[in-house]
Amino acid sequence: MTDQPDRPAGDTRTDKTVLIVSAHAADFVWRAGGAAALYAKNGHAVHVRCLSFGERGESQGLWKQPGMDIETVRRTRREESSQAAAALGAGIDFYDAGDYPLADSARLQEQLVEDMRALQPDIILTHAARDPYNLDHQFTHEFVLRCRMIAQAAGHPSPHPPIGAPQVLLFEPHQPEQCGFVPQLLLDISPVADVKLEAMRIMGAQGHLVDYYTDLARRRGVQYVRNGGEKGVRHAEAYQRVFPVTARELI
Amino acid sequence: MTDQPDRPAGDTRTDKTVLIVSAHAADFVWRAGGAAALYAKNGHAVHVRCLSFGERGESQGLWKQPGMDIETVRRTRREESSQAAAALGAGIDFYDAGDYPLADSARLQEQLVEDMRALQPDIILTHAARDPYNLDHQFTHEFVLRCRMIAQAAGHPSPHPPIGAPQVLLFEPHQPEQCGFVPQLLLDISPVADVKLEAMRIMGAQGHLVDYYTDLARRRGVQYVRNGGEKGVRHAEAYQRVFPVTARELI
Amino acid sequence: MTDQPDRPAGDTRTDKTVLIVSAHAADFVWRAGGAAALYAKNGHAVHVRCLSFGERGESQGLWKQPGMDIETVRRTRREESSQAAAALGAGIDFYDAGDYPLADSARLQEQLVEDMRALQPDIILTHAARDPYNLDHQFTHEFVLRCRMIAQAAGHPSPHPPIGAPQVLLFEPHQPEQCGFVPQLLLDISPVADVKLEAMRIMGAQGHLVDYYTDLARRRGVQYVRNGGEKGVRHAEAYQRVFPVTARELI
């Protein structure tokens, strides 16, 4: 449940730091569990930040149990998400901002800005810009861009130095076409498909989604090969970028 | 003026083959000259195919000379473009389909399909999907996608095997916002900026564009750094992709 | 001015419940008066909720009268809108959140969420997503989607059960093309055209709009027939959907 130790921003590491900002406690598992596991497996640092436990809107299974109360839901969600993050090899922290709707606040903003400053992420993963089904998701998108901007500002007071200009990759919404989501990157998660499956199975409260997201990974895997990827790939996750890629080759 | 020798499709090379399809004889210099020079310099094969000499619509300077005739324009354009391609390190060929407008034909289609089959490109560069200023450019876009589809077809008769699914990258139109062009890749062309400059200077007939495209490369270079690229980069070219990238990391 | 009695959510009724969320006290008359009258006439329950009286920005006629004060404007608007709703056969309630701009608040959110829970609407009608002329309208759009999400949440405390997933239909803005509005449904309101006319005439403060919206209904009526609808249709209202239709036939 505790996070991996931060490393000083100026260190000479060659590995990467990935920051995943999840609106609710489970989103990162379904949508970016493959990326998390892949980067952790390859020796990179992966940090998850959940703005909310999703205790009101994302825990339908728990609330069907008689006598359920909100503290039990929160505790259960925290435990499951922490175990899932551990299974993926990622650190995790919870900001506990409430859900449906997520409550914006100066404190919440300061938390994410400071984590961005402390972690100095090379890559940020979060929700897409639009989601008419789930306003918390589109809030999170804009909130992440706002905090990234603040964390870049030379004049923002903090013990940590400003961040650079990390790419922001958006993970796939539940109904991508309704959200204007267009895949720009298909990520091969075949080497960690079993790890993601294990993490998904930990999320008891939303168990019906395991099949759905397993099917989706296979579908994206077929498209991976169709788009010129290597033949053996079986599972993939789709991402859209916010900013252009800078590169020394034509990718 | 002649092309580089083709290599058999099944060879075990580790280098790449880049195919640039240019509507008119000069487009590839202004818009993709940096990419061409960079790939050539790094030991890859770069092939340019010009559908047209641009003899009617893209040779305003020549037509201002008294007594000019179309054969002289064509010959001049061929010579300049061939020299520019040589300066960039690229092979080149001309399909001579006329311009303003480019004339579609079964023969033209067969030429490009066969070249795709023979060259087995890993990457294709061409024009954007829309250009209200220049219908030849948007024709070329659709024509390239059509020929790519045919070249992929198992049942298309040819001495060469079908191609795979090479990415198609679109180069920047003259007035990008009017064409719906959105940069998704900023390519560092700093190491070959002088080579591109030399190639542009060869294109006498459109000499006023040298400053314009030098400025543009500097502007894209500033944006390269702004988007998280390495600090020393001074010149860049912008590209948009048609298909999602398939990758084993988050790029 | 009072609403129709709510029915228990689990009742076995076969008729529908329509909820219209109107930014200002008059919007529902001009934009959805036909739908309201049609559903009321056919025995369905129609409920209007006005977030604001539109007392500052939507009452230009009243403010031109000498000595006008805000309480008189509010009272007049309430009376006119209540009479118009009664003419249409709809219940109505006012949340009194102020206008220009509408003031978001936890109280306002709780009001609409609870009404959604109590009413269990099958269909929700509200404003379009964008309106550069009227920010209150685009606020209302997002506000309705947010409240719908909360009302669906199993963990939201309420005496009423969660709602399902009612379709959200957007009514036509005053200048539709500037708002990105695209008609997806043309609703035949011919059988209630006179009822809508009567309701519009009640709205004294904005009397100049009666002709405008009568013309518009005729225009949409012509398009109704052009798009394959029955020949006799004379008046229609246009709607755009937020979510896909689920159906057992190809509609």
Place this chain on the structure above:
Amino acid sequence: MTDQPDRPAGDTRTDKTVLIVSAHAADFVWRAGGAAALYAKNGHAVHVRCLSFGERGESQGLWKQPGMDIETVRRTRREESSQAAAALGAGIDFYDAGDYPLADSARLQEQLVEDMRALQPDIILTHAARDPYNLDHQFTHEFVLRCRMIAQAAGHPSPHPPIGAPQVLLFEPHQPEQCGFVPQLLLDISPVADVKLEAMRIMGAQGHLVDYYTDLARRRGVQYVRNGGEKGVRHAEAYQRVFPVTARELI
């Protein structure tokens, strides 16, 4: 393999006529097989028109067999598609216009216009407007709209009367987000899921797609319920409309 008998346009039938225009001989099975089977089962007339056999580009499996020739491919495709159509309960005809690319011609246009005139379809199903992977599909889209326009023209000479304004529904492309496809209708195909499966299995040459489209139908089925559809639905197909719906209720 022969079509169902046409009925005179003025007959008093209450059932519907569905026309499916498929670029290649197999597209209608994967993409609209559920709609076809559902309408046939419910007593409507379903007619499939294949512009091409897909003999060059859509028969990869056949071309891998040694000694394959184009006539065998065409014959095999015709047989499979005819059997699949029969399994679905649909009539079928082949225009044999070639593929990769489909060849536009006055003859082809006349064929489809006359079939539209003779069949008087209430609903037309075809491909989406854009498909960068498959130019034949986007040609077919525009071709169908063009023929619909001609078939509507009072001055077009024909033994059959002009058609009305049938809705055109677009079926889901293989990679929908890359084609700008947005589902506007989720059609419950649960009652005929087994029929569609049988028809897909007949299409030996593209057998690997059976799993892909079965998964897709399940995914759209989950979304069907998520969007407010009935709980028991397991399989759905997604469609986008070209024209607004005209209706007497809010759908």
Place this chain on the structure above:
Amino acid sequence: MTDQPDRPAGDTRTDKTVLIVSAHAADFVWRAGGAAALYAKNGHAVHVRCLSFGERGESQGLWKQPGMDIETVRRTRREESSQAAAALGAGIDFYDAGDYPLADSARLQEQLVEDMRALQPDIILTHAARDPYNLDHQFTHEFVLRCRMIAQAAGHPSPHPPIGAPQVLLFEPHQPEQCGFVPQLLLDISPVADVKLEAMRIMGAQGHLVDYYTDLARRRGVQYVRNGGEKGVRHAEAYQRVFPVTARELI
């Protein structure tokens, strides 16, 4: 029926030349009749070019008359359109390319290119880029852009000099939102509303459109005032531009 005399391109006139390219013989009356009349009234030259008589698809009224034949339809359309143009104060010519669909050809292209060269228009008016109801309209849009490009080419052989870069303004389609049409210019046609009405009444074959387009002009007139235009304006026409305006003030 004959056109106004052309003036040499280099003349020192201060008035403008407007070229209206109409797919069918009546489109220019309904959609740009106000602009034509206004410019003619103000002493400018207005030239209409109809690609087609619209004899098959746009003459429903005529074809309902018993014993009608195509030559009579063509002659009637020519007469009506010529009279309407005369009423508006515009010259007119017919290219007679057929309709439903309009037939592209080298001859048609040469005709419009030469007319552009001869007329040296300052402004071109034509159809919008997309129209799923009428493929002839979207063909005309692309055709005009293509001919404009050719007419600009220094190397295009012609007795007339190349044209400059005239703005292209798109007139309003019948169902603008379905065509992606967004008004960027509302033109006050109040001073010529009666002239347009007279011209519309001449178009006997499509008489039912007179009310429709009169209503539309009033609707756009209301919007004219709403968008800050002068109070007395009663009738307007809406236009979208293809290219940015160049100006010395902020318009």
Place this chain on the structure above:
Amino acid sequence: MTDQPDRPAGDTRTDKTVLIVSAHAADFVWRAGGAAALYAKNGHAVHVRCLSFGERGESQGLWKQPGMDIETVRRTRREESSQAAAALGAGIDFYDAGDYPLADSARLQEQLVEDMRALQPDIILTHAARDPYNLDHQFTHEFVLRCRMIAQAAGHPSPHPPIGAPQVLLFEPHQPEQCGFVPQLLLDISPVADVKLEAMRIMGAQGHLVDYYTDLARRRGVQYVRNGGEKGVRHAEAYQRVFPVTARELI
């Protein structure tokens, strides 16, 4: 540093009033300095309102100096911006709402609404609707539209009368394509290019931008000529409109 005297709304002036709303203290110089100088030079009133000093996020140069503190940054920014505005011939005022992020408040809203009421602008210039790099910019866009709406409301209490419907023109973002910015107006700023250069040079803290925006003005100047503008134009600024233009001619 103080503003030009306001004139009563009903005065009979023939000159225009331009209001520029700038998120941070320097934005108006880089993005609209040409328009400001041009209008001032031509005898119009130009008023700049800076919502923020940009003290945290837009003053990287200052923060690099040892011992820098926020009050010094604010004072320096105020001085530089005031001098730049004076050089351009514009009045200026600062609302001091903080930056990264800009803090919305009732007070801020009241300030801009009252200034709009007092100034009665004919034209408003501000930021584009979307900017993923800088959320303050997109906040400012929406904030200006909101204040414009309030300032129009008859019922808003104020010593000044309501405003009309001034056009809102958006200036060019730093990376226009990523912000969905499409130039609709290219403004010739050649007559004041030197004035803008002087003003830009005053902005010491962001000196590296002088070259960038000088290049950009040249680039837009080339496009000005390409789009049919007068040949001698060398420098231009690009703008996008929010509302349609109302006019008595085809511009």
